[in-house]
């Protein structure tokens with residue numbers, strides 16, 4: 001029997017309220033799937049109301065169910081996986097610095113992914129798991145500048161000190177593969193990794209503007225006077241969502257697949273956004289490396305060691321495999337940039353200062 005999924009199947013999406021998962025749930029419901037989303041607390045209206053609204057808009061209230069699960073609790077995903085045919089494992093701790101990076105960043109990815117897969121194994125009904133990994137499981141600073149990264153590359157640079165998030169994603173991806181390879185033949189399911197770059201596009205709720213679109217929000221809000229010369233591998237959240245659906249439905253999906261639409265330098269990308277909203281005063285100036293490192297020492301959300309490795313380094317990602325294997329085409333970059341900033345400005349999710357006159 002093919003492991004490929006089709007409309008009507010039950011898909012469990014972990015971290016359902018998150019930025020990527022919310023778009024994915026919308027696409028899955030519109031494509032006719034039944035969806036069981038996991039959240040830490042289904043009674044937390046601030047986190048789940050938009051998911052019920054998405055289901056309502058898709059005429060699919062009876063096809064969305066939300067259940068509680070926590071990555072750090074053994075057996076927490078058992079009920080969520082029961083009877084599911086497919087899983088999109090999106091939940092992870094998505095930040096770059098923490099007081100205890102092992103506990104707060106690495107463990108939720110690594111132990112959390114093992115917990116999810118153990119529940120999948122116990123369920124015995126899941127044919128395919130799509131794991132949302134990242135380009136940070138691919139990249140590294142041991143390669144020459146301008147090296148074009150492909151799925152053959154693995155991050156061997158990140159450590160707990162320099163880049164706990166990169167370490168978490170690469171360790172989780174490897175642990176997931178080892179878990180499935182270690183299963184007896186009759187318990188095995190298909191495992192597919194997707195490796196998106198910097199995911200931008202429309203935040204659906206204010207909390208999403210604090211996920212990866214936060215970089216844009218900080219520029220729109222002029223949180224800092226400018227931006228570092230970082231290479232960003234940008235992809236639209238709507239394209240990432242579509243790739244997840246294609247990964248569920250493909251007959252022979254590749255083991256891992258980079259999702260990147262455009263490789264660009266952060267100051268230039270932000271200046272494009274500024275040009276789209278000329279009446280908003282943004283902080284788009286390129287700031288020197290030493291200023292970036294100094295500022296990061298006082299900002300708990302930034303990792304100075306990681307920035308020291310990444311500022312000025314050209315790390316383009318190849319999208320060739322996602323285009324050939326999944327037939328991906330990408331939204332124009334201008335549309336992604338516009339649609340990331342527009343809801344923040346419109347809904348007041350960024351602190352906007354207008355130009356006078």
Ligand SMILES: NC(=O)c1ccc[n+]([C@@H]2O[C@H](COP(=O)([O-])OP(=O)(O)OC[C@H]3O[C@@H](n4cnc5c(N)ncnc54)[C@H](OP(=O)(O)O)[C@@H]3O)[C@@H](O)[C@H]2O)c1
Pocket residue numbers: 014015016017018019020021039040047069070071072089090091092093094108132133134135169195196197198199200208211212
């Ligand atoms: N956004 C990007 O640029 C990007 C790029 C590449 C890969 N990815 C990957 O894509 C996935 C989704 O990211 P996102 O951008 O959508 O991030 P997000 O909006 O922060 O979503 C993360 C989700 O994980 C949940 N989560 C965190 N810790 C948890 C725990 N201990 N137990 C259960 N759930 C937990 C969060 O729940 P709470 O709301 O309760 O915290 C949230 O639902 C992640 O695996 C991330 O590494 C993201």
